[in-house]
Amino acid sequence: MASKSKNDTKSGSDSAVSMNLKSYKKDFLFSALEKMLLIRRFEEKSAQMYGLRKIGGFCHLYNGQEAVAIAAAMAADMSRDYMLTAYRDHGHALACGMDPNVVMAELYGKITGCSRGKGGSMHMFDVEKHMLGGNGIVGAQIPIATGVAFAEMYKKKVLGQKDAGVALCFFGDGAVHQGAFHESLNLAGVWKLPAVYMVENNRFGMGSAVHRVSAVEDFEIKAVGYNIDGMQLDGMSFIDCYEGIGKAIERARKDSVPTLIDIKTYRYKGHSMSDPAKYRTKDELDKFKAQDPIELLKSAMKDAGMITDEDYQNLDKQIKQTVQEAVDFAENSDEPAIETIYEDVYV
Amino acid sequence: MAEIAIRDALNQAIDEEMARDKTVMIMGEEVAEYEGAYKVTRGLWKKYESPRVLDTPITENGFTGVGIGAALVGLRPIVEWMTFNFSIQALDQVISNAAKMRHMSGGQLKVPIVFRGPNGPAEYLSSQHSQAIQSFYAHIPGLKVVAPSTAYDSKGLLKTAIRDDNPVVFMEAEMMYSWTGEVPEEEYTVPFGKAAIRREGDDVTLISFSRPMRLLEEAADELATQGINAEVIDLRSLRPLDEDTIYASVRKTNRVVVLDDAWPVASFGSYVAWLISRNCFDELDAQVELVHAEDVPMPYNHNLELAVQVSTEKVVKAAKRVLYME
Ligand SMILES: Cc1ncc(C[n+]2csc(CCOP(=O)(O)OP(=O)(O)O)c2C)c(N)n1
Numbered sequence: 001m002a003s004k005s006k007n008d009t010k011s012g013s014d015s016a017v018s019m020n021l022k023s024y025k026k027d028f029l030f031s032a033l034e035k036m037l038l039i040r041r042f043e044e045k046s047a048q049m050y051g052l053r054k055i056g057g058f059c060h061l062y063n064g065q066e067a068v069a070i071a072a073a074m075a076a077d078m079s080r081d082y083m084l085t086a087y088r089d090h091g092h093a094l095a096c097g098m099d100p101n102v103v104m105a106e107l108y109g110k111i112t113g114c115s116r117g118k119g120g121s122m123h124m125f126d127v128e129k130h131m132l133g134g135n136g137i138v139g140a141q142i143p144i145a146t147g148v149a150f151a152e153m154y155k156k157k158v159l160g161q162k163d164a165g166v167a168l169c170f171f172g173d174g175a176v177h178q179g180a181f182h183e184s185l186n187l188a189g190v191w192k193l194p195a196v197y198m199v200e201n202n203r204f205g206m207g208s209a210v211h212r213v214s215a216v217e218d219f220e221i222k223a224v225g226y227n228i229d230g231m232q233l234d235g236m237s238f239i240d241c242y243e244g245i246g247k248a249i250e251r252a253r254k255d256s257v258p259t260l261i262d263i264k265t266y267r268y269k270g271h272s273m274s275d276p277a278k279y280r281t282k283d284e285l286d287k288f289k290a291q292d293p294i295e296l297l298k299s300a301m302k303d304a305g306m307i308t309d310e311d312y313q314n315l316d317k318q319i320k321q322t323v324q325e326a327v328d329f330a331e332n333s334d335e336p337a338i339e340t341i342y343e344d345v346y347v
Numbered sequence: 348m349a350e351i352a353i354r355d356a357l358n359q360a361i362d363e364e365m366a367r368d369k370t371v372m373i374m375g376e377e378v379a380e381y382e383g384a385y386k387v388t389r390g391l392w393k394k395y396e397s398p399r400v401l402d403t404p405i406t407e408n409g410f411t412g413v414g415i416g417a418a419l420v421g422l423r424p425i426v427e428w429m430t431f432n433f434s435i436q437a438l439d440q441v442i443s444n445a446a447k448m449r450h451m452s453g454g455q456l457k458v459p460i461v462f463r464g465p466n467g468p469a470e471y472l473s474s475q476h477s478q479a480i481q482s483f484y485a486h487i488p489g490l491k492v493v494a495p496s497t498a499y500d501s502k503g504l505l506k507t508a509i510r511d512d513n514p515v516v517f518m519e520a521e522m523m524y525s526w527t528g529e530v531p532e533e534e535y536t537v538p539f540g541k542a543a544i545r546r547e548g549d550d551v552t553l554i555s556f557s558r559p560m561r562l563l564e565e566a567a568d569e570l571a572t573q574g575i576n577a578e579v580i581d582l583r584s585l586r587p588l589d590e591d592t593i594y595a596s597v598r599k600t601n602r603v604v605v606l607d608d609a610w611p612v613a614s615f616g617s618y619v620a621w622l623i624s625r626n627c628f629d630e631l632d633a634q635v636e637l638v639h640a641e642d643v644p645m646p647y648n649h650n651l652e653l654a655v656q657v658s659t660e661k662v663v664k665a666a667k668r669v670l671y672m673e
Contacts, residue, residue: 056649057471109471109648120473120647136475137433138405177404178436205405207381213404279381336646338654345643 019239019300026306029297032074032238033307034315036066036294039091041316041323042100043269046090046107046121049327050273055107058136059121062091064268067293068200069095071241072168075249080165082130084145086172087122088200088267089134096131098124104326110333117336118344130165138171138205139178142197145169146184149195153256166252167195168245174205176219185260189226194252196245197260200235202267207279219262228258235265236291348531354524356498357387357463360505361425363534365395368423371509374401374410375427375464384429385465385524411437411462415445415514418460423509428464431518432476437462438483445514446489461508463517465524466494467558467608468656474644477652479609481557484516485585486613491539492585494518496560498528500583503537511539520558540587544596548576551666552596554619555606556582559657563606566662577666585615590622597623601632602669608657611639633669638662 021029043061050059062069065088073083073095085092093103098114106113107121114126123134132148135141149167156164175181176199188195199219203210210217223230229251233244241263248259266288270277301307351359365371372395377384379392379402392400403410407428414424428434434441441462448456467479485492491513495501501519508515545560546567553563560581567577578596582588597603603623607616620635641655667673 057469057473057647058476109651115647117648117651118473118646120471122476123473123647136473137436174405177406177409179406179408206384207377208402208404212380212402335650336648338651341641341643341646341651341655 019237019296021239021300021304021306024239026301029301029306032070032242033294033297033301034319035070035074035095036238036297037316038100038319038322039066039070039094040294041319042094042103042326043090045323045327046104047269047273049107054330055121056109057120058087059107059273060088060271061267061269061273062088064288064292065200065202065235065265066091067238067241067297068198068235068263068265069170071238072170072196072198072245073097075242075246076166076168078130080163081168081249082132082145082148082165083168083170084132084141084148085134085170086138086141086175087134087136088172089122089124092170093124093126093131093134096126096129098126098129098131100322100326101329102126105330105333108330108333109335110330111336111340112329112333116340116344139175139180142169142171142175142178142180142184145197146188146193146195149188149193149258150191152194153191156256164194164253164256166249167193168198168249169195170198170200172205173199173201173203173210173214173219174208176222177214185222185226185228185258188258189228192256193258194256195258196248196252197258198245199260199262200265201262202265204267204271204280206271206275209279220260223260226260228260231259231261233261233263235263236288236293236296238293238297348529350527351498351530352525352527353498353501353519354385354387356502356528356530357505357519358389358391359530360502360509361388362391362394364506364509365391365399370421371423371425372399372401373425373427374403374414376403376405376429378402378427383427385521387524388427407433407436408440412440412444414460415440415448415458418458419448419456423459425461425463425509428462430464430476430521431466431480432478434462434464435480441484441490441514441516442487446487449513450489457512458514459512461505461515461517463505463508464519465521466518467520467522468645468652469521470652471647471649472645473647477645479640481518481585481607482609482614485615485618489514490586491515492518493539493583494557494585495583496523496557496581498526498530500537500543502530503535504539504583506536507539510536518557523558537583539584540589541583542589542592543581543583544578544592545581546577546579548578549600550576550602551669552578552580552600552603553606553662553666554580554582554593554603556585557608559606559608562657562659562662565659566666569659569663570666575666575670588619590626593619593623594627597627598630601630603631604636604638604662604665604669606638606657606662608640610642611637612642614639633671636665636669638665
């Protein structure tokens with residue numbers, strides 16, 4: 001985990017060499033690798049199916065950012081913690097343990113989808129898995145996550161629940177400027193709420209590079225204004241994310257205090273399927289791809305003798321199979337009946 | 348006359364007004380370097396540069412308020428909302444400030460500003476991103492509200508909006524940007540408060556505005572094949588509303604269908620229907636029909652979203668009901 005730094009130094013190409021697997025068990029790391037790879041292959045398949053017009057509308061892919069959602073989910077206890085994110089939500093849905101079949105079926109708009117074909121790509125929900133969406137309005141999930149944290153604090157203090165759950169709130173660098181962000185962080189600071197606010201700083205909000213729309217490029221410094229802890233992490237390093245987010249979750253759970261984390265990551269694809277991403281160079285993209293979170297973890301594990309190329313290929317094969325099954329499931333599922341338009345409006 | 352897309356007609360209006368008056372500027376998310384999420388501002392940043400063509404962060408409430416403040420002291424800002432769905436974040440500035448400043452100051456202040464962007468349903472976007480919210484704005488005294496359906500009107504009304512000394516909410520539609528239509532070379536404007544009769548007929552009056560106008564044209568074609576001559580009215584401007592044109596038509600046909608792609612409760616269409624019932628009661632041969640979206644949020648699934656929305660078929664059915672043919 002890095003200290004606060006002025007510059008964007010959190011993802012240099014030396015991360016690969018410096019990733020220290022320390023005392024992590026092989027099974028744990030293998031599971032992290034597997035989960036990240038599942039997201040990557042799922043997103044690749046989503047893009048393909050979008051191209052075939054099986055999926056419509058806005059479809060925002062998570063390629064490149066996998067380490068963030070997976071590290072958070074593995075550091076959390078998803079039986080009592082909650083996740084809330086924006087429209088770039090397929091990765092978080094899978095990280096929460098949602099069934100790839102129902103996520104893909106939702107992308108297809110089928111009745112077997114997690115939101116019964118009502119939500120689509122931007123609105124993955126699974127109450128049982130504690131995935132509270134998939135929000136399409138930039139920044140709108142931040143007060144909602146703050147409310148979840150408030151309820152967890154309340155349940156502990158008023159209802160005598162033993163441990164508080166923690167609200168894991170994800171949003172993009174573009175969302176940081178919304179009033180909703182600032183109002184929420186102040187409330188979390190004043191009321192001491194068990195929330196972890198994670199900026200998935202993928203350097204762009206649509207076509208706007210961070211420096212074009214933000215007076216500062218490192219967002220953890222905003223924590224100071226709300227008297228809460230701030231932290232910066234390398235989003236390309238699973239280990240860095242796991243340790244940093246883990247610490248924030250622990251503090252939230254034990255001491256009921258919020259943390260704001262600026263996680264430096266990168267989005268490989270356009271903002272959505274319709275964005276050709278002409279506002280950045282191929283060199284820049286390649287620089288980040290050279291520190292791909294999946295490749296980084298894989299090569300560190302290889303160096304540590306925990307995995308062979310063959311193991312990885314087998315894993316990949318198995319994951320591709322899982323993703324293909326999700327597509328088959330979606331293909332073979334029914335369209336929702338027209339009368340369902342009147343359902344799910346009121347309880 | 349050149350045949351151009353609505354997005355280009357809008358672009359020309361902004362370009363010409365910016366060239367004509369240096370106090371005119373445009374701001375919004377991705378309007379400058381990216382040239383607009385829907386390319387309405389293509390080429391303008393290169394021509395006029397920042398701060399006349401200004402990218403903003405994703406802060407609708409903030410930059411909408413900034414536009415209002417600038418308008419109070421001499422600028423004529425155009426605020427682009429990437430879509431009207433996100434304008435909901437800015438409703439407070441529009442309703443509490445833009446619409447009230449003149450009133451609260453006893454007529455001292457004026458707010459010459461245009462709020463514009465695509466309103467109405469798009470495709471495969473689910474409920475937060477696909478809704479027709481014209482009624483929110485039409486409800487508010489102090490605002491002018493316009494919604495063109497052709498390239499000609501898009502340009503002419505936008506120029507009028509930019510020159511107007513009041514806050515104007517200018518509603519476009521994502522699905523309409525690529526529609527084309529004739530636009531003259533020479534300068535022109537289209538006045539507010541004047542409806543357009545798109546087609547004359549004696550049997551039934553069909554009324555709408557914005558993108559659903561196309562459904563009225565299709566419905567009128569369909570009705571014509573069955574020997575029914577529909578009169579088709581494009582309101583163009585909701586506030587001020589051209590009541591005279593509506594009443595004159597209804598007094599001629601004695602039957603009317605109002606089409607509004609919003610939800611039915613407290614919609615602009617329901618207001619127009621009430622006005623007609625109130626003012627043409629004796630001339631009506633059938634109750635006024637309102638064709639509206641189903642009263643539910645928009646689903647993602649395509650079949651479902653089509654079922655929720657207004658359609659040509661629904662208009663034809665309603666027309667036949669007022670003609671007692673169903
Ligand atoms: C309130 C609001 N304004 C505008 C939009 C349109 N929009 C969708 S995503 C986006 C960019 C957001 O960027 P960021 O927060 O950095 O997240 P990222 O897409 O990079 O994950 C914009 C402007 C929206 N969905 N909501």
